[in-house]
Structures are given as structure tokens and as C-alpha cells.
Amino acid sequence: MQNQNESNNKPLLYTIIAILVVIIAVLLYMLNNVSVEKDNTEKAKTAVEETLKGKEEALVKAELLLEQYQKDSLALAGDNLILSEELVSRKREIAKLVADLKSNKANSQAAVNYLNKQLADLLARLAQVESENEELITKNEVLTNQNDNLNKENTNLSADKAKLKSLASRLQASAVKIETLKKKWLTGKETGTLKANAVEAFRISFSINENNVAAAGDKTLYVKITGPEGVTLANSGQGGTFDIDGKSSKYTYKISAVFENETKPVQPTVWKPTEQLKPGKYTVEIYSEGYKMGSTLLDLK
Numbered sequence: 627m628q629n630q631n632e633s634n635n636k637p638l639l640y641t642i643i644a645i646l647v648v649i650i651a652v653l654l655y656m657l658n659n660v661s662v663e664k665d666n667t668e669k670a671k672t673a674v675e676e677t678l679k680g681k682e683e684a685l686v687k688a689e690l691l692l693e694q695y696q697k698d699s700l701a702l703a704g705d706n707l708i709l710s711e712e713l714v715s716r717k718r719e720i721a722k723l724v725a726d727l728k729s730n731k732a733n734s735q736a737a738v739n740y741l742n743k744q745l746a747d748l749l750a751r752l753a754q755v756e757s758e759n760e761e762l763i764t765k766n767e768v769l770t771n772q773n774d775n776l777n778k779e780n781t782n783l784s785a786d787k788a789k790l791k792s793l794a795s796r797l798q799a800s801a802v803k804i805e806t807l808k809k810k811w812l813t814g815k816e817t818g819t820l821k822a823n824a825v826e827a828f829r830i831s832f833s834i835n836e837n838n839v840a841a842a843g844d845k846t847l848y849v850k851i852t853g854p855e856g857v858t859l860a861n862s863g864q865g866g867t868f869d870i871d872g873k874s875s876k877y878t879y880k881i882s883a884v885f886e887n888e889t890k891p892v893q894p895t896v897w898k899p900t901e902q903l904k905p906g907k908y909t910v911e912i913y914s915e916g917y918k919m920g921s922t923l924l925d926l927k
Contacts, residue, residue: 795840797885799912799920802832806926807896822903822926830910831894832920838887845885848877848913849895854906861900869916877913 806825807816819825830849848868851859858865858876867874883892903926911921 795837796917797837797840797845797914797919798835799832800835800889801891802910802912802920802922803830804908804910804922804924805829805831806924820925820927822905825899825903825926827896827898828910829894829896831891832912833889833891834883834885834919836887836889837885840885840887842885842887845883845914846880847883847892847919848880849897850876850909850911850913851878851897852909852911854904854908859899861898868913870913870918871916
């Protein structure tokens, strides 16, 4: 009887075991799905966090680059240079990407990656432009130095030309002649003498040589008579001073003459010393506009 009851309970036991196995399998399957979903959720969360972090880093880089771009633009403007339309276009695109990311219009990793690529491209192009500008600045400095040197050479040439013209325009005196005169007792006529104590007057004559460079017109000529002691002779109220190469010098008397670019004799002049002359060598020099035109010597006994 007991064996019969055990036989009858076996199917029920098997059924219960089977049900338990199924339940355990279902629980294991559900547990595995929960674990997978948890992993997927963690991965998605990590991906979102990385995207947000990348977005923030990209935005910081972009804003710094846009700020640097603005400074570079001002610096280039100060050097009379401008950025190319290509760089301006790239800057606008980056500014739009930044605006989209800030407004959450573009939050995908692809958008962040695209912004980073655009930033890298713009940085590389700006570095290239900076290098090109440095080369241009160096070349400009070289050209500026060359231009300065040319200007200096031109200034020197102009100065040399002016100096040569000034030298070429100087008047020259020729046939400079000095006569010492005295009057005869009986006739009162003037006659020449070389005795110092007998000289009553100097008669000086000369011609102005032809010069097509010098300006024609009235010229003031200074006559300087120097005695044997190296002192310029001058009567009271007649002599004065004039400049010779920037230095002041005395003259005996001055006259006016008309210069007409051609060789022409100047009207002879007579100068009478108020003091008795001493024996020795006398020099007569003709000056105009600070330079010597000509001279001659006379030896009195």
C-alpha cells in the first residue's frame, strides 16, 4: 500500500521540479537582462557625460580661439593687413557651431567632433598665416631699410649736386690788376709809383669771367687789401665785415657790379688810404657771396 502511494506521488514531484526549473530559468534570464540593461545604461550615461565634457572643452577652445582671432585681426589691421575671406568664412562657421552647441541645437558627439576638427583646421591656418605675415614683415623691414638707404643716398646725391652747383655757380675774377698812384707836383696828373711813402691811391681793375650756371644780376663784391703785417687796410666809415666760409673777416671797401653771364670787365675803382703805407707785400683779394673770386700781389719799396 505504501509503495503504491509513493508511485502515485512521483509524477507530482516531477511536475513540481519541472516548474521550479522553469521559474529559476526565467529568473536567471530576467536577472541577466537587468544586468545587460544596467550595463547599457551605464555605457549610455558615460557616453553622454563624455559628450558633455567634450562639448564643454570644445566650447572653451572655440571661445579662446575666437578671442585670439579677434586680437589677430586687430593686430593685422594695425599692420595694414587683412585676413583672407577663407579665414573669415571659417570663423563664421565656428561661431555658428558654438552658438548651436550653447543653445542645445547640436549636442551629438558628431557635432562636437566636427567643431574640434574645424578648430584644428582654423588653428593650423592661423599658424600658417602668422608665419606668412612674419615673412612679409621681415621682407617689409628689409624693403624699408633699403628704401631708407636709397633716401639717404638720394639726399646725399642731392646735397652733392647742390654743392657742385654751388661750386659751379661761383664767379671767378680774371686780369686782377692793382696800381699804386701818386700825383705829380707840377701837372697834378696821376702816375704810378712803387714807393710806399709816395702812394696816394690804389686803382684796382678786374673782369668777371663767363659763367652760365650762376644767376645773372646785381652782385656785391668785396675788396680786401691786406698790408705787409697781415692787417686788412680800411678807412674809417668805409670798411666792414663779411663772412668767408662761415667766418667773419674784414674788407676794405665794397662795390656793386652787374653780372650778365658773360666775361665782362668791372669798372676800375680807386681807393685812397688815409694813412701812409709801409714797405712790403700787399695782397688784393676780390670776394663775392662768401668765397674768393681772385687775387693779386704788389710789393712796395
